[in-house]
Amino acid sequence: MHRQRSSIDTQVSLPPVRMLTDLMRCLMRGDTAAARDILEKLADQMDGLVALLLNNRLAGYFYVLIKDSPILSAFASETILALEDQYHRQAQSSQRNLRLIAAMQQRFIDAALPFLTLKGLYQSQRFFGDISHRFMWDLDILVHPGDLDAAIAEVQKVGLALRSAELVDVREGRWGIHAVEMRGDSGKVDIHVALRNLPGLQFDYDSIWRNSHFFSVHGINLPTICDEDTLLMATLGVGTDIQRGGHNLRKIWDIYILLLQLDPLTDWEAFLSHRGKEGSLKMVLNVFSLVLQLLDVSDDCPRLALSMTTRQSLLLITNEAQAMAIFERRRKHLANRILFSRLLPVPAVSYWSQWLVLTPLRFFYYRRGRGS
Numbered sequence: 001m002h003r004q005r006s007s008i009d010t011q012v013s014l015p016p017v018r019m020l021t022d023l024m025r026c027l028m029r030g031d032t033a034a035a036r037d038i039l040e041k042l043a044d045q046m047d048g049l050v051a052l053l054l055n056n057r058l059a060g061y062f063y064v065l066i067k068d069s070p071i072l073s074a075f076a077s078e079t080i081l082a083l084e085d086q087y088h089r090q091a092q093s094s095q096r097n098l099r100l101i102a103a104m105q106q107r108f109i110d111a112a113l114p115f116l117t118l119k120g121l122y123q124s125q126r127f128f129g130d131i132s133h134r135f136m137w138d139l140d141i142l143v144h145p146g147d148l149d150a151a152i153a154e155v156q157k158v159g160l161a162l163r164s165a166e167l168v169d170v171r172e173g174r175w176g177i178h179a180v181e182m183r184g185d186s187g188k189v190d191i192h193v194a195l196r197n198l199p200g201l202q203f204d205y206d207s208i209w210r211n212s213h214f215f216s217v218h219g220i221n222l223p224t225i226c227d228e229d230t231l232l233m234a235t236l237g238v239g240t241d242i243q244r245g246g247h248n249l250r251k252i253w254d255i256y257i258l259l260l261q262l263d264p265l266t267d268w269e270a271f272l273s274h275r276g277k278e279g280s281l282k283m284v285l286n287v288f289s290l291v292l293q294l295l296d297v298s299d300d301c302p303r304l305a306l307s308m309t310t311r312q313s314l315l316l317i318t319n320e321a322q323a324m325a326i327f328e329r330r331r332k333h334l335a336n337r338i339l340f341s342r343l344l345p346v347p348a349v350s351y352w353s354q355w356l357v358l359t360p361l362r363f364f365y366y367r368r369g370r371g372s
Helices: 017-028 032-041 043-055 059-066 070-074 075-110 120-128 145-156 205-210 227-244 251-262 269-278 281-295 301-309 320-328 334-341 348-371
Strands: 114-119 137-143 179-185 187-192 214-217 219-222
Touching: 017 032, 017 043, 017 059, 017 251, 017 281, 032 043, 032 070, 043 075, 059 075, 070 137, 070 214, 070 251, 075 120, 075 137, 075 187, 075 219, 114 120, 120 137, 120 214, 120 219, 120 227, 137 219, 145 179, 145 187, 214 348, 227 251, 227 281, 227 334, 269 281, 269 301, 281 320, 334 348
Parallel strands: 114 219, 137 187
Antiparallel strands: 114 137, 179 187, 214 219
């Protein structure tokens, strides 16, 4: 499968990230007047707005927000068609992933292999209202480390081939690799043996499996991790993306949507206490702060914001300027990697030593995998 290019020119002046996120927040709460005010300010930057949406894989989601809104008439027909096209593409991708997971699930049931879905279908259905509303490229599943070989064999039976190179055993956490990648005409699957393998982090997998549940996605009951573990995984994803500049606005928006809906339901003191025990607390707090500061949405998550005030000493990201600087740095920027090294529960020298040793191996691992 190849990524499709849009006919919209993306080499244009982009509007501020904050204006786009403010616009989406207005649309979410049905505040048409405020949305029109923002659009008036963006009147001469509409191509840039679409480019920002396309570059950050939010075009399909944005179309969902405007397609039944009175402000639809404010957009040129070419813009609407471009956004609608992206929506239909992500909807088709989501349906393909749903068919693939259904076929995989039957194989796993027949083989008596437990698995949990991660991110993707559950996150889209549960927090965005439908699997077609959120961009989703592939499937992620979690298996017990001892079941990895059997899981690979079952996924091969639905037409996917192992794409990751066999240089290391991903079950050995010291390599810093947490999944194997499988691809085929029917899609792409990452089989995880860990949420993430990061220096100093020790996840309670007994708790993760114990708190899992089934969730219906278009009539298919899928086993998935719980909401809090879904939030944790999304947050760790952005945290690790910071070090290589792989984060984008869609991933930031994912966490905002999760926080927005979970804030009134979550015991944040208990949640943060668990993060302290596993070693992820500093990273989680700073990613939360990055999202809240970048989007200026602390008021949308008052209970979380209150819990964070008692942990100010752990925050390295405390204002919008810092958040924007981190967000806008180019890929592999050293400053972001230095920041990441300070978010782990190990001495920075330990992080840098491991990174220097493992980087060549990880390069050849993924390089060979892509070329196989």
